[in-house]
Amino acid sequence: MAKFTEQEKVNAVKRYLNGIEGHKAIAKSIGVAHGVFHRWIQQYQYNGENAFKKRYTTYSLDDKLKVLTYMNEHGTSLSETAAIFKIQSPSTINRWKRLFDTQGVDGLIPREKGRSSMKKENPKVSEIKEPVTGSIEALQAENERLRMELAYGKKVECLSSEQRKITKQDKAKVVYELRQEFPVKSLLKLAGIPRSTYYHLTKQLERPDKDAELKTAIKDIFHEHKGRYGYRRIRAELANRGLHVNHKKVYRLMRELGLKCLVRIKKYRSYKGEAGKVAENVLNRNFKASKPNEKWVTDITEFKLFGEKLYLSPMLDLYNGEILTYTIGSRPTYSLVSSMLNKALRKMRKEDTLLIHSDQGWHYQMKKYRLALKKKDITQSMSRKGNCYDNAVIENFFGILKSEFLFYQDFKNVEHFKEELRKYIHYYNHKRIKTKLKGKSPVQYRTLAQQVA
Structure with missing residues (x-):
């Protein structure tokens, strides 16, 4: 470098x-x-x-x-x-930490550089140094104190996080775990909790965990969906299984179990200036639809795999968040969008009055695209320039897709990626529940609504 x-x-x-x-x-x-x-x-x-x-x-x-x-x-x-x-390199601190863990304070004492002297030690000097035992005992006590502080700090770090303060229960648990290695009195002083409080809390620690079954169910749901569910969806899935639990309790138990949903990142932008005609923002962030095929949204996102770029063009129904169809290609050409649009329009019924919303990407400004919508009497709507919130639902889907799928799985090649993408879209539509859909997946919600109607 x-x-x-x-x-x-x-x-x-x-x-x-x-x-x-x-x-x-x-x-x-x-x-x-x-x-x-x-x-x-x-x-x-x-x-x-x-x-x-x-x-x-x-x-x-x-x-x-x-x-x-x-x-x-x-x-x-x-x-x-x-x-x-x-400090120039983190490895320096890591080396100090290893030396302290294995040798105590002695391992951190700087050594004199150069070759050691071959001269014989003066016996008188050694005799003078030997009786000075008080400083050695003090050093050993200091070593033991620091070793206790490090052990306590490690345990606390495992129980804590940036979003939550250390509770008395956390401190008591750490002291309880370290009681065989260090004096309880010293640990309590370090933790800053009274002796009576400690013994009261340790009695609770020794009791059976009343949430053991619930924790098992939460872990099963979390791992079944490969870490894609946060506490809201897990709470909804628990309700589907007959376990009605407050969302705050699910959140707390997930933190205790160290279960955390995945994060999201940014997307590809298709805006290249005015390449055709820009439509008005008819949708105007009104993302609610009262029935299927009333409001659709679309956009393009980019994937980078195996040194190649792939572009995904889906169509999403705002009624239930269902992905109606999609196309994927190695270039963001107009055919990628037109092919997707043709497949999506096959799902329209004659009685449907449809609005399709997109950003101001050049594909959606083209005359061919606008005429295809006009031919079906579809209202075209576009986000304002550079405003991602105007198409927030499809942006949200891309974030979910990348965090739950693209950056979560390993792929052998592009074809394997496409096959796994097909499976994920099916999972997203048929199995992945949404809290705003009353704990149902998009297809389940649509099917149930049609049965009631």
Whole structure:
């Protein structure tokens, strides 16, 4: 990897902070690993432009203990801790941590550089040093105290998170687990909880878990849907199985179990200026539809796989969020959209009065597309320029698709990806429940509504 000057690092970080480019894209453009670039960003956030000034220093025992103590008390990662203390590499802190875990404080004492002296030790000096046992005992006590603090910090970090404060129950649980290794009195002092409170809470810990069956059901649903469900959908699925639980309790139990839904990322943009005629925003963010085939929304998103780009063009019914049809191709051509539109229009009935909403992508501005809608007496609607919220439902679907499917599974090749995409769309339509559809999947909701009508 090429060396970078202080100013080059500052310029790269400022490009990221401007919000125009992602950190991976910038890292790739300057030829640096994105993990290293992410560390530059952290260093800049904590120390500004001074973060990249070279430091030639050695670290004393106090310096090392200060760093390790801070990391355990605040739960910061190796990378973040290195950025805070302007340490060049996180591996340095990791090495200190390993030495402390295996050798205690002695492992952190700086060693003299160079070859050790071959001279015989003066017996008088050794005799003078040997009786000074008080300092050794104090060092051993300090070593034991720090070892206890590190062990306590690790346990607390496993039980806590950024969104939740450490409770007395958490602290009591940690003390209970470490009671065989360290004195309870010292642990309680470190945890800051009274002795009576600790024994009261430990009695509760020894009782059978009344939520054991519910936790098992939550884990089964979470893993059945491969981590795609958050607490709202899991609560709805529990209700479908006859277990009626408050959503706050499901949320709390999921946090205790360490179950967290997946995240979402950005999408491909097809806007290239005015390539034809732009329609009015007739939909105007009114995403509710009273019946099927009343309001449809569409857009295009991009996938990057095996060094290739693939483009997906779906059509979604706002009535129940169902994906009516889709096409996928290696180029975002007009045929990708027109083919999808033709397949979707086959689902229209003569009595349907339909509106189709999209962004201002060049495909939807073309005369052929507009005439195809006009021929079927379909109202065309478009988002305002650069406003993703005007087409939020299809944007939301793309976010779900990428987090639950694209970045969650491994694919052998493009054909395997397409086959798995077909399976996921079927799963999304027929099995994946939505809270706003009363805990039903899109197809279940539509079918039930038709039966009632």
